Amino acid sequence: MPVIGMGGYFFRAKDPAALKAWYKEHLGVGGGCGTDANGQSNEWVWFHQGGPMVFEPFKESSDYFPAEKTSMVNLRVDDMDSMLAGLRAAGIDIITKEEWDSMGIGRFARIHDPEGNPIELWEPAQQG
Numbered sequence: 001m002p003v004i005g006m007g008g009y010f011f012r013a014k015d016p017a018a019l020k021a022w023y024k025e026h027l028g029v030g031g032g033c034g035t036d037a038n039g040q041s042n043e044w045v046w047f048h049q050g051g052p053m054v055f056e057p058f059k060e061s062s063d064y065f066p067a068e069k070t071s072m073v074n075l076r077v078d079d080m081d082s083m084l085a086g087l088r089a090a091g092i093d094i095i096t097k098e099e100w101d102s103m104g105i106g107r108f109a110r111i112h113d114p115e116g117n118p119i120e121l122w123e124p125a126q127q128g
Helices: 018-028 079-089
Strands: 073-076 106-112 118-124
Touching: 079 106, 079 118
Parallel strands: 073 118
Antiparallel strands: 106 118
């Protein structure tokens, strides 16, 4: 019986309540975000859209995200330009690189949460 999807992403934080609020405010991620098929929300669950997800270990020596961090979350976005405009308006630093977008799989941007955790934003390339 195979695994059918991600059930959660758990990580340590110095101030869990503040970090949870930051993710909800700036990215619309976390408990209470989105609704189920019946239009109901749940304070513990983030109802998100299904779609592609990469599960990939990186070499320990990778410089794709900070060496002192053991992981990086990648969040799919629907409208990168709007997302980045909102983040800029909130004073959040954004990193983009042409080589990230040149792979033909979409557009990428990188931000960090208030505790320095890397967050990759990905707008998948349009298929067809």
